[in-house]
Amino acid sequence: MNPGVIASVGIGVMVAALAVASVSSVAPAGAQTKGPAPLAAGDAALRPWKRYGDWPQRDYSKFNTLANLASPPPTKEPRKLDASITGDAANGQKLVADRTRGGSCLACHVMGSAGNADLPGNVGPDLSEIGNAGREDEWLFNYVYDARVYNPDTVMPPWGTHGLFDDREIGDIVAFLKSLKAPANYRAAVDDPTKRPPPVEKRDNLDAMVNPGMWAVEKAEELWNKRSASGFACATCHGKATETFKTWAAGMPKWEPRLDKVLSVEEFVTRHAKATTGDTWLMQSEENIALAVYLRYVANGAEIKVDVDSGPAKEAFERGKALSARKLGQLNFSCLDCHSPDRGGLKWIRGQWLGEQKGQFDHFPTWRTNLQTVWDIRKRFQWCQVNIRANELPPDAKEYGDLELYVAAQSAGLKLNVPGIRH
Amino acid sequence: MADKPRIKLPKDAKTGEIIQIKTLISHVMETGLRKDASGNVIPRKIINKFTCEFNGKPVFSADIEAAVAANPYLQFAAKVEESGTFKFTWIDDDGTVTTAEEKITVA
Numbered sequence: 001m002n003p004g005v006i007a008s009v010g011i012g013v014m015v016a017a018l019a020v021a022s023v024s025s026v027a028p029a030g031a032q033t034k035g036p037a038p039l040a041a042g043d044a045a046l047r048p049w050k051r052y053g054d055w056p057q058r059d060y061s062k063f064n065t066l067a068n069l070a071s072p073p074p075t076k077e078p079r080k081l082d083a084s085i086t087g088d089a090a091n092g093q094k095l096v097a098d099r100t101r102g103g104s105c106l107a108c109h110v111m112g113s114a115g116n117a118d119l120p121g122n123v124g125p126d127l128s129e130i131g132n133a134g135r136e137d138e139w140l141f142n143y144v145y146d147a148r149v150y151n152p153d154t155v156m157p158p159w160g161t162h163g164l165f166d167d168r169e170i171g172d173i174v175a176f177l178k179s180l181k182a183p184a185n186y187r188a189a190v191d192d193p194t195k196r197p198p199p200v201e202k203r204d205n206l207d208a209m210v211n212p213g214m215w216a217v218e219k220a221e222e223l224w225n226k227r228s229a230s231g232f233a234c235a236t237c238h239g240k241a242t243e244t245f246k247t248w249a250a251g252m253p254k255w256e257p258r259l260d261k262v263l264s265v266e267e268f269v270t271r272h273a274k275a276t277t278g279d280t281w282l283m284q285s286e287e288n289i290a291l292a293v294y295l296r297y298v299a300n301g302a303e304i305k306v307d308v309d310s311g312p313a314k315e316a317f318e319r320g321k322a323l324s325a326r327k328l329g330q331l332n333f334s335c336l337d338c339h340s341p342d343r344g345g346l347k348w349i350r351g352q353w354l355g356e357q358k359g360q361f362d363h364f365p366t367w368r369t370n371l372q373t374v375w376d377i378r379k380r381f382q383w384c385q386v387n388i389r390a391n392e393l394p395p396d397a398k399e400y401g402d403l404e405l406y407v408a409a410q411s412a413g414l415k416l417n418v419p420g421i422r423h
Numbered sequence: 424m425a426d427k428p429r430i431k432l433p434k435d436a437k438t439g440e441i442i443q444i445k446t447l448i449s450h451v452m453e454t455g456l457r458k459d460a461s462g463n464v465i466p467r468k469i470i471n472k473f474t475c476e477f478n479g480k481p482v483f484s485a486d487i488e489a490a491v492a493a494n495p496y497l498q499f500a501a502k503v504e505e506s507g508t509f510k511f512t513w514i515d516d517d518g519t520v521t522t523a524e525e526k527i528t529v530a
Contacts (some may be wrong), residue, residue, distance in 0.1 A: 208429055209447050212494045372493045
């Protein structure tokens with residue numbers, strides 16, 4: 001029997017069609033050790049990929065994604081203004097606090113009285129006294145319009161070039177900035193981002209009474225033992241996961257030469273189940289999430305150690321690293337803009353703390369208390385993208401594999417602790 | 424989601440001891456105030472009553488309102504004088520009753 005052959009790709013219309021080459025009619029116990037794991041080819045996620053219905057539905061195909069470059073080119077030269085700006089400062093004050101306009105300026109800047117100084121962020125400098133800084137109107141205008149004309153490496157979104165504010169609105173914002181001449185008057189100590197204590201996660205995430213995400217472990221144990229129509233269950237070949245998978249998940253994601261991409265636990269589950277028991281457990285389905293949690297849960301305590309050194313794995317890692325620096329979306333942010341301590345990492349956007357890259361991967365998939373559901377890392381990637389106004393990719397995109405390998409490597413040495421619990 | 428409610432209470436206790444009982448049930452607890460993407464109100468669906476009995480006698484009960492969040496967690500204390508069985512019920516708006524039981528040995 002030859003369980004290692006991958007069939008040629010056949011793509012279905014409304015559902016993912018996973019093509020299976022050959023499945024042995026009798027799978028002996030311990031079959032997992034004989035040759036590479038069988039994997040079905042084709043799509044591992046729903047096709048056509050449609051964004052989650054309760055997420056913002058705007059299309060951002062005019063801007064960069066992880067899969068393609070589309071953003072307008074940076075403005076090259078500062079724009080010349082004929083006269084000094086006489087915009088409407090009151091409207092400017094509203095605009096800088098307006099969350100529907102891409103996060104608002106307060107997400108990153110303290111701005112005196114704007115927004116009642118209600119939990120402003122500190123990724124960018126405190127602008128409460130910028131009216132006294134001797135900056136020319138033209139400089140302020142261009143900094144908001146497209147700061148890249150002054151600093152090509154800036155974190156600032158290009159509010160003008162990317163069409164978030166028009167010239168009149170930027171004029172109003174500049175008028176407001178010119179009026180800022182006194183430090184912010186915080187109502188509570190917690191509003192001052194320089195005094196706000198970073199969040200600490202101390203909950204017992206493996207206590208089912210504390211972490212509803214532990215439902216996934218129970219569900220996975222059922223699925224593990226349930227025989228599909230083929231007559232096989234995971235347990236048929238793999239016995240007890242607590243014995244056979246003590247460290248496997250700590251080495252994922254991993255380069256898969258037969259599919260020419262990095263394979264995560266979630267994608268592996270989809271492809272391997274299809275090729276063995278015949279179950280269809282697409283990425284981000286309830287069954288897939290349960291097993292993705294479970295396969296890490298049984299390896300909890302194992303140190304994350306992903307291969308980024310051998311041939312194609314090294315290239316995938318380098319691609320992932322480059323992707324983490326790519327500016328995406330209408331807001332023009334890269335992963336590093338928020339998660340590198342050299343840039344926005346370990347600072348506040350509004351009331352949310354931006355974690356650094358190390359320490360993210362060890363607790364995924366995680367229960368999310370504000371959504372009452374478990375997310376895997378790729379859903380987190382997708383949401384990040386939509387939030388910065390970039391189109392997300394389908395969960396099985398090869399770019400996500402490269403990025404995930406890079407992200408996992410940042411947490412090398414940390415112990416798996418899944419399911420996590422977070423806001 | 425977990426189908427069975429979770430109960431945590433000690434397996435044994437001394438006579439007259441006050442024990443902590445922790446309960447958790449998986450439930451959406453939809454308030455009836457939210458709207459879906461099309462603007463239609465998502466109908467209310469909550470657990471509106473919880474009861475706990477020990478050997479047939481009431482111990483603790485609660486009328487629950489929509490402000491209680493999803494997956495309601497209820498923790499309370501009980502004084503045990505004899506061995507027996509705690510019986511728990513959760514009643515949904517639509518009348519569905521979910522039950523659970525846990526024994527305790529008291530000496």
